[in-house]
Amino acid sequence: MEDLLQKQGLKRTKLRMALLGYLFNSKHAQSYLDIKNALGEQVDKSTLYRNLGAFEEAGLIHRINDQSGMAKYAFGALHDHGNAHAHFVCESCETVYCIENANSSKINVPEGFKTKNVQTIIKGTCAAC
Amino acid sequence: MEDLLQKQGLKRTKLRMALLGYLFNSKHAQSYLDIKNALGEQVDKSTLYRNLGAFEEAGLIHRINDQSGMAKYAFGALHDHGNAHAHFVCESCETVYCIENANSSKINVPEGFKTKNVQTIIKGTCAAC
DNA sequence: AATGTAAATGCAACTAAGTTGCATTTACAA
DNA sequence: TTGTAAATGCAACTTAGTTGCATTTACATT
Numbered sequence: 001m002e003d004l005l006q007k008q009g010l011k012r013t014k015l016r017m018a019l020l021g022y023l024f025n026s027k028h029a030q031s032y033l034d035i036k037n038a039l040g041e042q043v044d045k046s047t048l049y050r051n052l053g054a055f056e057e058a059g060l061i062h063r064i065n066d067q068s069g070m071a072k073y074a075f076g077a078l079h080d081h082g083n084a085h086a087h088f089v090c091e092s093c094e095t096v097y098c099i100e101n102a103n104s105s106k107i108n109v110p111e112g113f114k115t116k117n118v119q120t121i122i123k124g125t126c127a128a129c
Numbered sequence: 130m131e132d133l134l135q136k137q138g139l140k141r142t143k144l145r146m147a148l149l150g151y152l153f154n155s156k157h158a159q160s161y162l163d164i165k166n167a168l169g170e171q172v173d174k175s176t177l178y179r180n181l182g183a184f185e186e187a188g189l190i191h192r193i194n195d196q197s198g199m200a201k202y203a204f205g206a207l208h209d210h211g212n213a214h215a216h217f218v219c220e221s222c223e224t225v226y227c228i229e230n231a232n233s234s235k236i237n238v239p240e241g242f243k244t245k246n247v248q249t250i251i252k253g254t255c256a257a258c
Numbered sequence: 259a260a261t262g263t264a265a266a267t268g269c270a271a272c273t274a275a276g277t278t279g280c281a282t283t284t285a286c287a288a
Numbered sequence: 289t290t291g292t293a294a295a296t297g298c299a300a301c302t303t304a305g306t307t308g309c310a311t312t313t314a315c316a317t318t
Contacts, residue, residue: 011265011315012315013265013314015266016266032305044268045268045304045305046270046305046306047266047267047268050266050267050306051266054266063196065196067192067194067248069303071305086236091245097239097242099236099239107215107249107251108228109217110256112256113253113255115253116220116253116254117252117253118249118251119250120236120247121250122236122244122246122247123244123245123248124238124242125243126241127240127242139295140284140285140286140295141286142284142285142294142296145295173297173298174277175276175277175298178276179277179296180295183295198275198304199274200276
């Protein structure tokens with residue numbers, strides 16, 4: 001687990017271990033505030049944001065922008081790398097679920113357009129609501 | 130054209146006519162700044178945002194969140210209402226294109242989940258770049 | 259184990275998108 | 289023409305996220 005950090009050339013600091021572990025164990029995507037509350041009030045804002053950025057760049061996690069104006073983060077080393085990715089946003093409880101096998105394969109882009117990456121946001125109501 | 134405003138119970142003010150006309154004539158989605166530059170520096174920030182909100186609520190336009198952290202707006206009375214909608218974001222020129230017929234129909238959500246609305250962001254390179 | 263150093267942290271100050279409260283003005287119906 | 293609810297303009301606010309910089313720490317090298 002923590003080897004992931006070293007493998008990416010990231011030093012294994014206490015915060016990074018806790019952050020990666022927390023996201024790994026989270027069933028859903030977490031916002032900055034969720035994370036801060038989970039890890040303890042004392043964690044520094046910029047350090048946390050910088051680490052989220054570093055993790056994302058390293059491909060350890062991915063960032064989801066569910067139109068709420070607040071990014072959410074999910075562990076993503078195991079997920080598809082850089083290809084199609086779908087997220088379900090519950091309009092009632094605001095939970096963001098990662099949808100694994102959403103065949104959003106057939107997307108027709110106009111002539112001359114090159115698709116690199118597809119992100120789908122599905123809005124609706126989740127099973128819990 | 131301006132009848133659209135009346136039809137939605139929105140008063141036909143100068144700014145609203147200009148705003149709706151501008152978005153109608155725009156080939157691509159426009160950010161707040163794009164709009165402000167187009168309509169003139171003197172337009173008021175809150176008035177503009179409030180009108181964008183009102184138009185969106187009335188279904189005249191739709192808002193796109195392309196992960197840039199800055200919403201973009203596109204005329205959308207003619208588009209599909211509330212159903213699947215895809216947008217192509219060019220990573221080079223940042224232009225946001227509305228993709229009309231993207232059959233992202235087959236999306237498998239888990240048991241008990243109810244899909245209401247699907248927004249797809251396709252990232253890549255556009256024909257112009 | 260001691261040490262050098264690049265990377266990571268903590269803090270405070272900043273940026274910028276978007277919102278809110280309120281007094282004034284305006285579209286439009288009566 | 290007039291009454292009024294809606295729209296505007298302004299300033300002040302909120303908040304997610306960033307930046308600059310001095311201090312500290314992980315870890316490789318000797």
